[in-house]
Amino acid sequence: MTKKSSAASKKTSKPVSQTRVKKEKPVILITNDDGVTAPGIKNLVEAVKDLGQIYVVAPDKPQSGMGHAITIGHPLRLHKIHSIENVETWSCTGTPVDCVKLAVDKVLHRKPDLCLSGINHGANHSINVIYSGTMSAAVEAAIESIPSAGFSLLDYSIEADFTGARKYVRLIVEKMLSSKLDKHTVLNVNIPSVPVELLKGFKICRQAYAKYVEDFIERNDPHGRHYYWLTGEFVNFDKGKDTDVWALDNNYVSVVPVEFDLTNYALKAQLEKTWKQ
């Protein structure tokens, strides 16, 4: 592995260097969107606990599908709990993004060296990165100049087997800690739900154009009032072999580097030429 800088390091880097791991343990903030008691977050802690000084600040209830929501209109609470052995753990009444903000400002009183989110129960590949509370927490960290990664296992079950996920979480976090990464780095890591011996390694991918084709179930409630409930079928419109969906379908762990500059530069160039005033 090289430590050379890259095209991606446009801004000043704040490396989480191997040197630091040897000298002093990096501070690692862990959060999720399934809630502080979910098996996924305990498996994430388990996978990396000897790699740094771990702090957990996570929602007190499931927050799936919350995207990048923040709480403006009402106050937030933080409660220290004894949920994960030997790890300082806080339960927060807010969204995953709120958890990152509160952790930095009011729990750590400093930026951690790394932020990890997950392990999510269920996929966050393709367009799901936008809806995902898990990934939004990671993106929030990167906006705050904290390198981060979100991890998701393609298994919604509370009984999910995290063996393969833990192996690759550790591998990727070790790589992050030993690489000279830009401070705005975000990785979206998804792990197929297959026995660990079937996993073929990880692949660096792009986000597939694949999404849920939505539908709403329409019913009447017990009082005769009509309601709608979101459902849908996942469809992959993207036939590329460099996508996260392709990698996962082929038993690779997918790693998509994510950015929060949403500017569509190609369209910017087009409109600059064509939209005259």
Place this chain on the structure above:
Amino acid sequence: MTKKSSAASKKTSKPVSQTRVKKEKPVILITNDDGVTAPGIKNLVEAVKDLGQIYVVAPDKPQSGMGHAITIGHPLRLHKIHSIENVETWSCTGTPVDCVKLAVDKVLHRKPDLCLSGINHGANHSINVIYSGTMSAAVEAAIESIPSAGFSLLDYSIEADFTGARKYVRLIVEKMLSSKLDKHTVLNVNIPSVPVELLKGFKICRQAYAKYVEDFIERNDPHGRHYYWLTGEFVNFDKGKDTDVWALDNNYVSVVPVEFDLTNYALKAQLEKTWKQ
């Protein structure tokens, strides 16, 4: 204005062409995040109502800061209301993104030709695009292959003067309707809060790296329990003169083309070279 296609039109385009405006009025879906009764949405309808067949489906309450949140855990309701004169208007109990999904599936039963969101009371420039319900509704439409734009006026007041905003909303929507735009087009349009005669025109921009440096007010509630409430100060870290923040500071309307493929391609290339297994 040219009608030639562009580098941005990688996928098959679904143009909202000038021809269609002449032959049959385009269907325009309007939503927002300030709620269906906000002055901003009425001003948006007012600005474009003769350009198409207008439908409004918007949240029944303020949903600022909801980002790309969707409602999974409970049902949604839709109520037809008489809020905006001569326009079919629906109030929805969900988030702005829920409104777009429900509008397409259950109100229009088709994709509209254009989706407009706003006019937001307050700025959605720079990193705010990620937190904004207004912009997330527009992004959701683009994911659904509906060209879209979100509009925001840099004035939070309920008494805000929308004269300049209406002028530029109309100008930009006319340009969208007469341009051959990719079906995944999203524009983030912000309008300075100055008298219309001081507006210098619009500028096609990139998203500034500017954000709120957060803080939380800490207090005790009437029952002696501690709480935190999000606050913060806006800081522009980006000195570029091609950004939305620069444009707005200089009395230009900022137009940032937005995309929902969040892949960081530069970092992807770097990791493909350096992260060996």
